[in-house]
Amino acid sequence: MTDYPRRALVASPTPPAQIARAELADAWDWCNLDEADVVIALGGDGFLLQTLHTMLEQRRPPIPVFGMNLGTVGFLMNEWRLHDLDQRLSLAKAFKVIPLMMTARGVDGRIHTLPAINEVSLLRETRQTAKLRVTVNDRVVLDELACDGILAATPAGSTAYNLSAHGPILPLGSALIALTPISAFRPRRWRGAILPDKARIGLTILDADKRPVSAVADQHEIRDVAQVDIALDRSRELTLLFDPEHALDDRITMEQFIA
Structure with a gap:
């Protein structure tokens, strides 16, 4: 279990992501991206990639990203939920991605x-x-x-x-x-x-x-x-965080059996 006391919140400009951002902004305390231990990203897979690229452009080492799906596919995202963010982050499973x-x-x-x-x-x-x-x-x-x-x-x-x-x-x-x-x-x-x-x-x-x-x-x-x-x-390893039940590695494996 890992604690992330300083959190940054970023969201896609789409209406669903902006509505969710407003709800989360009122429910938790947030900091700037350059001060954070973890990033909460609201949107779809494309926005998650954009967020990861933003971190690659910074001079500091990239920090973990926990995405919540408010886009179309959301293959790399977790389910959107307003509540239990502390527990989800503490139990999240980390996957390393090397660009x-x-x-x-x-x-x-x-x-x-x-x-x-x-x-x-x-x-x-x-x-x-x-x-x-x-x-x-x-x-x-x-x-x-x-x-x-x-x-x-x-x-x-x-x-x-x-x-x-x-x-x-x-x-x-x-x-x-x-x-x-x-x-x-x-x-x-x-x-x-x-x-x-x-x-x-x-x-x-x-x-x-x-x-x-x-x-x-x-x-x-x-x-x-x-x-x-x-x-x-x-030298630029990235970290994605997922709910334990998300099982990204299993989802990728099972894609091979989709007709």
């Missing part, structure tokens, strides 16, 4: 470094098929991949865009990264790879002027990239 770090070099030579909690995805910008060279730990594993794009997903993000692209679901704590093609044309039978999370992935855009590609780290897009390197950033 990816994307280093993208544009065709203009500029370097962009961005974290990704769910996935890094590369997408063609025009009707022209993207052509990519793929390396793992500096070894060329695909000399030319013709596709709409490709993505690298963490276990936490493997049930999001990665799953929609027919990528594998990765259990939390599996120390793996999913590398999944998006509408691969050649090699036609390549369905992706499951890599150890120590792997360094390199993606070189071939003929970038004729076949422009954008790189997206969660919601942050960099257009017209020439090279993208992806690796875990273990």
